[in-house]
Structures are given as C-alpha cells and as structure tokens.
Amino acid sequence: MDMIKVALIGMIGALLALELKGAKSEFSTYISLGACVVVLFYVVARLSGIVGQIAALSDYIVLEADYFGILLKMAGITYIAEFSGALCRDMGYTALALQIENFGKLTLLAVSCPVIVRLLELIGELT
Amino acid sequence: MEVSLIFKIAAVGILVSVISQILKHSGREEHAFLTSLAGLILVLFWIVPYIYELFETIRDLFSL
Numbered sequence: 399m400d401m402i403k404v405a406l407i408g409m410i411g412a413l414l415a416l417e418l419k420g421a422k423s424e425f426s427t428y429i430s431l432g433a434c435v436v437v438l439f440y441v442v443a444r445l446s447g448i449v450g451q452i453a454a455l456s457d458y459i460v461l462e463a464d465y466f467g468i469l470l471k472m473a474g475i476t477y478i479a480e481f482s483g484a485l486c487r488d489m490g491y492t493a494l495a496l497q498i499e500n501f502g503k504l505t506l507l508a509v510s511c512p513v514i515v516r517l518l519e520l521i522g523e524l525t
Numbered sequence: 526m527e528v529s530l531i532f533k534i535a536a537v538g539i540l541v542s543v544i545s546q547i548l549k550h551s552g553r554e555e556h557a558f559l560t561s562l563a564g565l566i567l568v569l570f571w572i573v574p575y576i577y578e579l580f581e582t583i584r585d586l587f588s589l
Contacts, residue, residue, distance in 0.1 A: 407528055414535040418542070422561065425538030428568045432534045435575050436527040442582050449586060467588055474587025478580070 404440050407433060427489050434485065468509060475505050530571060537564050 411433025415426035449470065456466055479502025486495040541564035545557035583589070 407531065410528075411531050414531065414538075418535065418538045421542035422538055422545070424561075424565065425534070425541070425568070428565075428572070429531060429534050429538065432531045432568075432572055432575075435572065435579055436530060438579055439527060439575075442579065442586060446582075446586050470587045471589055474583060474589050477587075478583060 400440055400444070404437050407436050411436075430488060431485060434481070438481065465513070468513060471509050472506055475502055475509065478502070479505075530575065533571065534568050537568055540564070 411429055415429040415433075418429060419426040452466070479499055483495040483499045483502070486492075486498060541561050544560045548554075548557035548560065
C-alpha cells in the first residue's frame with residue numbers, strides 16, 4: 399500500500415514541477431525538494447522498522463556491537479550524501495554535488511578506519 | 526499533511542508566476558521580483574522544518 403502512495407507522490411510531484419518549469423523555474427526545484435522530503439519520510443519509516451529487526455536479530459548472532467553501529471553509520475552517511483548531492487545536481491550545480499559526495503566518501507573512510515586497524519591486529523595475532 | 530505540502534508549494538508557485546506576469550506587464554519589474562522572493566521565503570518557511578525533522582530522525586536512526 400505504501401509503495402503505491404510513494405509512487406503517486408513521486409509522479410504528482412514530477413508532473414507539477416514539470417508544469418511549473420515553464421512559468422517559474424525555481425519553483426520546480428522547490429516542488430521536487432518537497433516531494434523528495436515526503437518520500438524520504440516514508441523511507442525513514444520503513445528503514446527504522448528494518449533496523450529494529452536487525453538489532454533484534456543481532457542477539458542471536460554474537461557480534462561485537464560496534465560493527466553493526468559502524469555499518470549503520472556508513473549507510474546513513476552515504477544516504478545523506480547521495481540525497482543532497484543528487485538534489486544539487488538536479489538544480490544544475492554539479493560542482494557542488496561533487497564536493498558533497500567527496501566529503502561523504504572521506505567521512506566514510508574516516509568511519510571505517512578503526513575496522514581496518516582491528517583487522518590488521520587480528521592478522522598480526524594469527525601469524 | 527505530507528501530500529498537501531506538494532500541492533501547497535505548487536499553488537504558491539502558480540500564484541507567484543501569475544502575479545509576476547501581471548506586474549511585469551503593468552510595468553513594475555521590481556514588484557514582480559519582490560513577489561517571487563516572497564513566494565520563495567514562504568515555501569522555505571514550510572519546507573525547512575520538514576527537512577530539519579527529517580535529518581533529526583535520520584541522525585537518531587543511524588546513530589550518526
């Protein structure tokens with residue numbers, strides 16, 4: 399049911415934005431921004447359900463807690479970087495979009511550094 | 526409330542474009558610019574709390 403709602407919202411938003419592109423072009427970007435925000439609400443609602451279930455699942459699998467947290471953090475960073483980068487690219491500012499995405503990649507690297515260090519320690523212990 | 530956000534923005538957009546056309550033809554260029562600026566601010570006034578709330582939920586969800 400939600401899928402139909404999201405698809406409808408997207409199409410209505412795109413049609414309205416297209417119609418306004420002729421008369422007043424900046425309002426078409428506002429409408430696409432509004433539609434993105436509404437769809438993102440549905441995405442976040444669905445995602446919180448999934449994260450809750452995965453957290454419940456992780457009780458069975460003995461896993462160091464912070465690995466799951468790092469994975470989630472990386473997913474969140476990529477999600478926001480993609481969202482804002484795509485919006486900037488929609489408005490025609492690809493340079494700004496690339497800056498945002500580069501910063502997202504660097505933050506990803508920074509977040510995943512401890513995991514790499516731990517992996518190397520593990521290898522050191524084995525040999 | 527969410528879907529009507531898009532319709533409200535579309536309504537403001539159409540209204541502003543009509544008003545600015547009228548003002549342009551009646552010779553007042555700067556008023557037309559001011560009305561489109563007012564439209565922009567009104568739309569931002571609606572959207573910014575939504576975006577803020579959205580990023581707050583994302584931050585809580587992903588424990589960023």
